[in-house]
Amino acid sequence: MNLSKNGVSQNHYQTLEVSDKATQQEIKQAYRRLAKVFHPDSQNQNADHNKIIALNAAYEILSNPQSRRLYDLELDSGQTLNSVINRQERTTHANQQYQRYRQAGKKEELQYHQWLTEVYRPINRLISLIINPLETEIDYLAADPFDQELMDNFCEYLENCRNYWQKASNIFSSQPNPAKLAGVAANMYYCLTQIGDGIRELEWFTLNYDDHYLHTGQEIFRIAQGLRWQAQEAIKSLI
Structure with missing residues (x-):
């Protein structure tokens, strides 16, 4: 209350x-x-x-x-809600989910090239559609965050991001990763986790215009990009 x-x-x-x-x-x-x-x-x-x-x-x-x-x-019952699930709890949940994916992968391992073609490459393209336009979209919005048309355009970008993110998450969970690509899969999974948090922070900004959420969202996307690069380097070392 x-x-x-x-x-x-x-x-x-x-x-x-x-x-x-x-x-x-x-x-x-x-x-x-x-x-x-x-x-x-x-x-x-x-x-x-x-x-x-x-x-x-x-x-x-x-x-x-x-x-x-x-x-x-x-x-x-006349009581108040004591707490809301915080990001640390979501991260713990993400870790638990990833461990389940790895265990599932041990039971039925997919072929190396099949996983790259059907999982990694589609996800990588979707991540590009989310991360690459961010700076340009923020530059457009910076002209006047209180302009309704500019804000609507930014909200449309975020809605597209959430759709891309959900599609990428579904692709990732559709198949267990081969043991040979466990490290790549880990980086991509945590990349998607960070992107989900980043989108949420940016959505908060569109609702209350607090720059803290905008800066936090940008930083989380930067971390996600780093994880994506690590996955790309790991694949290069295997080819």
Whole structure:
């Protein structure tokens, strides 16, 4: 719970000024509208740093269907949600998933060239479509982040990125990697994990215009690019 200006406690739905039956799209639209009003950089007389913090906390819970269900249950019992899964937990989950992929690979190893053709190369092309345009897209948006058309174009780029990322993730999990390419597969898997986190950070920026999320997203993409290069060098050493 958080407090309104008059000291009365508000739940996350009240903070975002939506019904507890609101759709995910309505929640997103409400958050984006309020973030524009209260963001300290908006030069709006209603700018309020504490309100932005409350909006962020509310959206973090309600934008995730799983955490929203838990929150709804706790509202019914008069309790508040204690925590949200953080990036460290997601990374741990990613490690566990990757170990399962490796074990599956031991049972039924694919041929070297088949994996390169059907898994590595398609994923590498999709990663290029995500990472390569980033700097240009940010340069376009930098002209005026509060311009709706520029922001819509950047959001369209991020939506395409998420589609490419999901397709690449599906390709990666479709086949176990050959033991000979375990190192390459590890780099590509962690590259995709970083890209997923980077997209999420950039999406946060489009909702609240906080440059922290923009810079964090760029840095995560840089790390992902490094992992991709390591995979490419590893393949060269095997050819």
